[in-house]
Amino acid sequence: MTPPSDQGQRSVGDVAPTLAELTDRVLFDRIWQDPSLSPRDRSLATVSALIALGRTEQLPFHLQHAIDNGLSHDELATLITHLAFYAGWPAAASAVPRLRELARNAT
Structure with a gap:
C-alpha cells in the first residue's frame, strides 16, 4: 500500500486546508492509486x-x-x-x- 500523500498539505495547506485535504485524500490517494x-x-x-x-x-x-x-x-x-x-x-x-x-x- 502506498503511504498517504501530503503534497496538498505542503503546497496549499496553510492557505486552503480543504483544497489540501481533497488533493491529498482524493486526488493523490484515491485517483492516482486507482489501478485502472x-x-x-x-x-x-x-x-x-x-x-x-x-x-x-x-x-x-x-x-x-x-x-x-x-x-x-x-x-x-x-x-x-x-x-x-x-x-x-x-x-x-x-x-x-x-x-x-x-x-x-x-x-
Whole structure:
C-alpha cells in the first residue's frame, strides 16, 4: 500500500486546508492509486492536459512525477512536440522551458 500523500498539505495547506485535504485524500490517494490506469499513463494524461491548458505553473511537479513514473526526458520532449499540433504551438513552446529546467536540475 502506498503511504498517504501530503503534497496538498505542503503546497496549499496553510492557505486552503480543504483544497489540501481533497488533493491529498482524493486526488493523490484515491485517483492516482486507482489501478485502472498505470501511473505512467496518468502522468502522460496529466502532463498533456497541463500543457494543453497552459497550466505551466503545475508542470515542474508533474514533469518530475512523470520521470518518477517511468517516462524519459526524450519521451516528454516528444510529447510536447506532438501536443504542438493538437494544443497549439504556444502551449508547447511554453512547456519547453519547464522541461529544460527539469533536465538542468537532474545534472
